[in-house]
Amino acid sequence: MIPADDLVELVRAYNPKTNEKLIREAYDFGLEMHEGQYRHSGEAYFSHPIEVAAILTEQQLDDATIITALLHDTIEDTKASYSEVARRFGEENALLVDGVTKLTNLQLSSTETKQAENFRKLFMAMSKDLRVILVKLADRLHNMRTIRAMRPQKQIQKARETMDIYAPLAGRMGMQWMREELEDLAFKVLNPDGRASIIRRFITLQKETGDVVQRITGDMIQVLDKTGIQAEVIGRAKKPYSIWRKMQAKDQGFSRLSDIYGFRIVTADENDCYRVLGAIHQRWRAVPGRFKDYISQPKSNGYRSIHTTVSGRDGRRVEVQIRTRQMHDVAETGVAAHWSYRDGVRGENPFAVDPARWIRSLTEQFDTEEDHADFLEAVKLEMYQDQVFCFSPKGDVVKLPRGATPIDFAYAIHTRIGNACVGAKIDHIRVPLWTRIKNGQSVEIITAVGQMPQATWLDIATTGKAKSAIRRALRELDHERFAKLGFELARAAFEHVGKKPTEKILDMAAKQMRLEDRETLLARLGSAEINAHEVVQAVFPELAPDDSDEVAAEAAVIGLSSDQRFDRAPCCEPLPGERIVGISHRGHGVVVHAIDCDNLTNYEDQPNRWLDLHWQVGRHKPVYGTTLDLTIGNDAGVLGRICTLIGENQANISNLEFTDRKPDFYRLKLHVELRNTEHLHSLMLALQAESEVAAIERFRDPSLGRLPYAAKE
CATH class of the missing domain: 3.30.70.260 (ACT domain)
Known part of the structure; x- marks a missing residue:
């Protein structure tokens, strides 16, 4: 268990102005409250909150987040109360601890309807203070690191929950390192044989080719030295789960995968990023279609970097990410960079996004979704997808999930444009609506008066916003279609007894059957909720056929x-x-x-x-x-x-x-x-x-x- 002095030293390393006294008090209070409690592994329970706090120090987070980590289980699992935490550590810390407690009580791996409702609550908690989810993610990371102490069934449940919810959420927040580690820890539980197989392949590959990472890193440093660019080169093999996912997506074996190595080049300023790109492309051949410039078009979570893939030694493909130090800090911590400290000063990183604006953009499109299952699908679609950047005919940049289609583009512009879409052009060429948009393409939507969404669009659309708008329009269309069908049924039934279904007669029938109005009557008749014979009887009971014989x-x-x-x-x-x-x-x-x-x-x-x-x-x-x-x-x-x-x-x-x-x-x-x-x-x-x-x-x-x-x- 990390001593209080060591934890304080971890914070002081990046924040010399830390409130050392309050952190020690939180440490002592948590130790006292959790006394006598033990984890499944047999360790003292308080070792867990300390490790969570230590994980957050790696992201150089503020004192309030560190104190919340130390106290995050006190209100739920000990005799400590909200009022006591507020009195001793302030209202801000008490609110954060209470927020983490509420998140912990959400059973996110339950049934779909309840899971969707809990997702709503999760986003509401995040919208109040995003630091709540930062503590929860660190809490989940430490639990996954120590998951072997749990019983097997519980391990599988937690691993699935991590893979489905927490890892994608960490990725969406820009904390890619945490996403990768969470995925790999969950992968180790859910498919240990698959993971072991990939690790064995890596060992075999290293025996056959030597340390490829070290050799390519050396080559890149040599190229940069020749051009006079000062930069740090970091190379690594990709995580087993990342490779497994790529194998599944491309339906390829390990031996056929090429870009299983990744390299990051961190420069002093933005101009050097493009100079490095030129030097890398001069030395190695660029792979077509694998270039992304997130510096000129950043992601919504603040991520900026240049991505390119080149053919390295022996024709082996490697992915290269080029960014400045400030960009690298945001790339490592994502939205959390908003609260990071350095030398006792709150981080003034120009690339760190405003958390309130980020969470608002993520949640506002789900507010109108009525169906729980649809909401859940929309949330997952938005969290799981990476982004592509395309252009409108006027040159406006539109961000969409990877795999998005012109239907998604149309609804991203405006719901009215999406509903009236009849076709699309990509780079001035007419394409089917199911075409996948690629980075940098120009998209033009062709509309027509009177056009309405088709049910097949639900299979084409990939964004939650588009799917929600299509479902809403289809519900309105169904009501209109059923009403038309209901009128035809009513007309046939009334003509059978020598009458006509006038507006007055239909109003009378609706009143007799205790329905809101004639439109509701016709819609329910068209959808077979009531039958035409009942409608006729409601107005003309004397004309009902005699069935006595x-x-x-x-x-x-x-x-x-x-x-x-x-x-x-x-x-x-x-x-x-x-x-x-x-x-x-x-x-x-x-x-x-x-x-x-x-x-x-x-x-x-x-x-x-x-x-x-x-x-x-x-x-x-x-x-x-x-x-x-x-x-x-x-x-x-x-x-x-x-x-x-x-x-x-x-x-x-x-x-x-x-x-x-x-x-x-x-x-x-x-x-x-x-x-x-x-x-x-x-x-x-x-x-x-x-x-x-x-x-x-x-x-x-x-x-x-x-x-x-x-x-x-």
């Missing part, structure tokens, strides 16, 4: 005893007029199947469960649902005519589902309520006669017959 549905099958009840099998949906057979299910009555149902083969060896049944002769009510698979032309008014035709044939649509949408055709499943097989045949003939119906057939799904009680008895 019709066969009651509950007495429609002959061959059952008085105490037996039956259900129609969902797999074959038998209709009156078809030959049927019953299968008895203990405790669940009888399930009636059509005689040609494929699922009857499951009961061939159980003849005692078979019942000989037949439909009662007579006029049946139109209550027997069956499903039709239709392919219709994608043209104005086609769906309305189909619905009218079904209404004219005295059938009711109980559900409608689009299964495929193409520019020229729609495919959909219609669940209609019919009287019998004759009714079915007459309806299918009427639909086949409609010129816009390309195909129609009765739909049956054998998988729907696999009921939970359908096992052998």
Whole structure:
């Protein structure tokens, strides 16, 4: 356990004006509060807060952050209270400790809905003071370094949580070193064999080629010396998880990977960065498409650097990052650089971003997202992606996640532009909307009046902002589409009884059915939440058909005893007029199947469960649902005519589902309520006669017959 003197010395090394007395008091208070508590490893528990504080000293953070690290578990795990911490260490420190406590209590690896809500809370906590998440990240880093003391199942849970949430968050904050270490520690738990395999390959490679890093570093220093540039060259092999991810993304083996080494060149000023770039490109051949200038176009978290990939010794590719010392400090600590100290003075690094502005830009686009799952997806998309920089036709720079498409670009400009997008040009050439935008490209969006988002855009878009806007527009479109469909259904139903669905009549029906207005009535009718017969009855109950001579549905099958009840099998949906057979299910009555149902083969060896049944002769009510698979032309008014035709044939649509949408055709499943097989045949003939119906057939799904009680008895 690090002594108090040593911890104070770590802080004093970068901040000679530190409040040494307050840090010692926090150390002593934490030691007292955690007395008698032990970690899974058997160490005294307070060793953990001390190590968290030590990790934060590496980032040269302020006294408040160091004190929060020492006290971050006191309110949650000891008898210490918020008021006591505030009294002894000040309101600022108490608020920070309380914020870390609340983050710790968020179960981020729970179910999707709760996880999304907890993400909202996490961003809210971050927005109040970003130092809260800095302490939490350091806390997670130390826990991952000592994770072997936990039981195996807990290790896997924590490693997944780290890989899914904390590592990407650290990366998004610009703390790339922490992201890499968190990923590698989690990788060691989740896939120890994969990690060990990569390490073995590295050892073999070093035996075959020697120390490549040292040789290339020497070559670069020699080149820079010749040009008279003073710079520091740092070389390293990439982390095992970084290599594994690259292997998975490129579907390549280790031996085929080239850029597994990375080099950083740190210069005195910005001009030297470009001089170094020129010297490196003169000495080694640059790899096309692998150049990024984050100095002229910085990332939103303040990151600045020039990235290039060159072919080094023996044709081996190496990645080179070129930056100034100030840029390097921000690259190491990211957003945390805002609080860093040097020589007792708060860091005045010109590249450190304002944390409040950064977190606001990250959260504002999620505020309008209503669906929890959509919110979670949007957050993860925004955190996990790196960025590309492209240009509008006016020369404005637009930052997008790597892999973004023109759809993302359009919505980044304005939601109105995105909704009206019909095409795009990249570098003045017309391209499909699914094209991936690359760094430095110019993008032009082509719009058209009346264009609306398509459902397929959700598969094309990659940014949370675009996906949220598309979903919102589609919800509005669905309401409008259902309302139009509902009107056609209402018109057919009212005309069937000699009436017209005027606005006044629909208003009356909505009032009678206790709905907000006629638009709500029509939308619910179109989405099959209510049926047209109910709407007619609400206004003209005297015109409802007399069903007194019709066969009651509950007495429609002959061959059952008085105490037996039956259900129609969902797999074959038998209709009156078809030959049927019953299968008895203990405790669940009888399930009636059509005689040609494929699922009857499951009961061939159980003849005692078979019942000989037949439909009662007579006029049946139109209550027997069956499903039709239709392919219709994608043209104005086609769906309305189909619905009218079904209404004219005295059938009711109980559900409608689009299964495929193409520019020229729609495919959909219609669940209609019919009287019998004759009714079915007459309806299918009427639909086949409609010129816009390309195909129609009765739909049956054998998988729907696999009921939970359908096992052998």
